[in-house]
Amino acid sequence: MRTIKKALFFLALGSLSLILAACYGPPIDVRATWLGRRIVRLLDGSNRPIAGLVVESVDQARHLGQTDANGEILLDTELNMPVDGTFLALDVDGPANGGDFADLSLVIQPGDDDEINAYPTAKNAN
């Protein structure tokens, strides 16, 4: 039944986006659901935070920002993207910010913790 309703809605209006804003209530996309919010923390081998790493979503082909002084970056569905999938951490500043690190591919599963520690490998490490 839900599928039929969606199909009719699409045929009538050319859109699948059902945004309700009843009376004085705010508009909400009632078909959207929160997928969560995660903090990814990037640390070196001594558990020290790595600032300045660029993080990208591989699945979404999107640049998401850089880790802060705590080595953290927030992945948030407010950015209209899932917070699981494959992400890439890139060291773009070379030896600055604690050393030169190899690219790290990070796969986050739906059931993973809300805070995730990950450990890029230093390029000069044996």
Next chain:
Amino acid sequence: MTAQPVGRFIYRLYRRLERLRPELHYLFAEITRRCNLSCRHCGSDCSAASQGRELSTDSWLKIIDYFKARFQPPPAVVITGGEPLLSPGLETIAAHLGENGFTWGLVSNGFIYDPARWQALLDRRLASATISLDGDAAGHNGLRRHPKAYDHALKTLGFLAKAGLSQLDVVSCVYPGNLDTLDNLAETLHGLGVPAWRLFRIFPIGRAARDPALLLDAAGSWRLVDWIRDRRPRWLERGLDLQLCCEGYLPFAIDRQVRAQPFFCRAGINIASILCNGDITGCSNNHRDFAQGNILRDDFLTVWRQRFQDFRRRPWLRGSDCQGNARQRRCPHWDDCQGSSIHLWTKSQARPAFCYLDDQPGRA
């Protein structure tokens, strides 16, 4: 056949299915009736002092747990008031919503300009906010009866527009005193970075019912519709989605020019409310005649499934024509209008408080 009649016909089928198989998408949670303003037009007669017993914060947390357990997916929750920021339990309720995966939003008059508090709500996954702004400083402050109301609302809007909230909009109550200032308000909102704007007529409930100077007559209401038809395309291009509010049936072809989604009163079909005294109803501004139960004594799911028939089956609205006379003819719009918006009705009246078509038949 052209596209418009086909679209109207399919949309009519869609609405019929929604009424036959109601699904709760959107739940108003009126967490308080206390308010820091005393607006001339307030439909709830809100004031600084609460006028009765209100559900406790613990009660709201239990209600949230209930909806998470009983509704899959859970409805989007809209916190409303009164002024919700006056509730000491707001952050606790917000955190519980966010932690339990609800999509939730907030309605505010924007008078409390407190970035730290708003940020705390954003951190609790506030998805959507609606702020009231009713014109320029004179128009807004006059309606809100406070000399700083406009400044505060503007600051709050500026903060939220920059905060990256996924859905932010402004609602404006249009009345004869601000109908000619809408172009200026559009510029102001665009300048603030507000992406969406809804325009309401003030409808005659609460204090507004006792202040006829606030009510647009039929000609004024059509001036508003015509203004939106004219301005909406160009403002959409500039990034401001201005539209007519959900109130009041309009013919499909006009509707498509003034609203993102055509008229469909979803109260009791996709929308329910729990008021601060526990009453269960359709939209929070529906007349108290329409209360279907009370959360303190009734099981919501049972109420949702077994009651709400006045909202879903509306032949009772056809007992008279929209002028209140015994029905001599069948209104040609009935199949689409279905009595228009429930909040325009009480059980005892014979016609809606307003009808775009019946109040100015020449525009039908």
